[in-house]
Amino acid sequence: MQILGTITFKNSTSRSKAALLINEPDQETGTLYLAVQDGGVPYAVEIAHVSAPMAGADRRFTLTDGNVLHFPTDTIPDELAPYLPPSASRWHIMHKFEQVSPKGMLVVLLLIVGILYGFRLSIEPAGDFAARLISPKHEQIIGETTLAQLDLLLFNSSMLEKETKQRLEERFEALLALQTGNNSTIKLVFRSAPTIGPNAFALPGNIIVLLDEMVEFADDDDLITAILAHEIAHVTKRHAMRYITRSALLTTGAAVIFGADDSVLEELASIGGGLVLAKFSRAFELEADEQGAEDMRRLGLDPQKISILFDKIESECNGNCDGGSYFSSHPSFAERRSNLDRY
Template identity: 30%
Template structure:
């Protein structure tokens, strides 16, 4: 026969009554100084085990028995709660905790590397074009306020660049209008960017690099690839999703620090951006072929940019400007040049 000590609460008052509970085959016999009751075991409900917590039995009339005697309760009710008992056992063993940690690590890694980019594509497509355009305007405004000044290009130079971009766009199904802007950004050097909302931003230095028309077209094709694939928006969505994932994992510690959110996402972003560069390159090869140009022009463009930036590094540039160096965040430039030429 199973016996245990418990506190009896009748649910009508907060009075605590110490009782002794004896279990027969069918009934729980509760006896104390002011309480003598018996209830059927099969009509009594029990909460699930958790660590050292006391157990609450709810008797058929709604009154409660609280007991710290987990062993007695497991012996009486354990067969009813096979899953919960198993879970409590998992939680009690360090070996299982370490397995959980390993599983968690692998799952989070898979979600971050495969799940988040997969989900970001349809989500980015859901963002209205107007939102994307306003993000692009904000990005341009912040550049205008810090790194960039109005372009010093002549009107005909600008017109020529726009004509080259227009040629790359021939016969392309564009979800958003693609336009070209030029700025004089000393700290950035020769470069081009795809802003969200369909703007290709070209620095004056790029226009002055003396690239052939075909090479410039390749640069534009690459940037158009970023725009067509919504890379800026996808990057934003991925960063938020990553933060959401880490936030969910951190759960109740949400208030502790926001730094813990951003750290892993920053580390992952460099990985995401490399994938996007490859995607834009592949788009460019295809596009260049379609408009009758050679994909190897992208290789020439990358090589020219790399040379120009290496020269820029040699000359006396402020260390604080180096962060913005576009190519330094893409260490596999040689690889990309090789692929552009091999894919001819």
């Protein structure tokens, strides 16, 4: 069987006549060959990607060598189906949608929106359930691997004085004593990262990173204690691991819907997924604020102390970094202050 079309070679705009060959005489069964006009002997090829004939364009088959085949036909012969990637069927469905009447398209779009909304609602419980299935040992491996990568790419050794570290570690131990369950594995590590600036991180595997720049910026042991209480809350509530599993669920969903090889669509899906996860991250921040404030109160310290950090950040950037936008992973300072008012 011969499927006639044209070919555009990689890094070229000129076309030549070509044909895909299936089950031709002397051709090995189960192989797909390409014959190009004036191109010599036919040779075996594999199809990496298929684009549907949207808006009247030719159907395009991108080969693994980067060359692109063009076929004016709107149908795919059954004999060719075994050689196509999974994305071919999804692009074919999209092409069929293009031919639906406006009223029918509205029904299809409403159906898609309903499915996506249901998927969005399932991310939180499904992701959290998946996080519970990950053992502490594997979570620790994830955290230690992440820290090793950050040490390689961003972090420097801490330059804080030994006395300062010891003083903050005592505050950290006092916070750990308030936690229920076995939290002895939670560890505090000191690092420096001038390119990042003042910050603290809660990594999977019970690891909290405190940067020298944050200690210098806060310049207040009680404020650092409030920051550590906030990060401990992230750890005890497994926010990092839950965020990772929710993100993985979104990525997997995008791959199932669009196909893992449809990189552009998957990238767009990941952008939309980022907006959904930003909401989840904001919820995590508020939850950590609440738990941190409660721990500060139990230590006899100001439960709203972390709001001083918000004031310092706002003063540094003239009120232009309040956060809380739709794209932000953190709530606004105003929302966080309001949430802390109960304490």
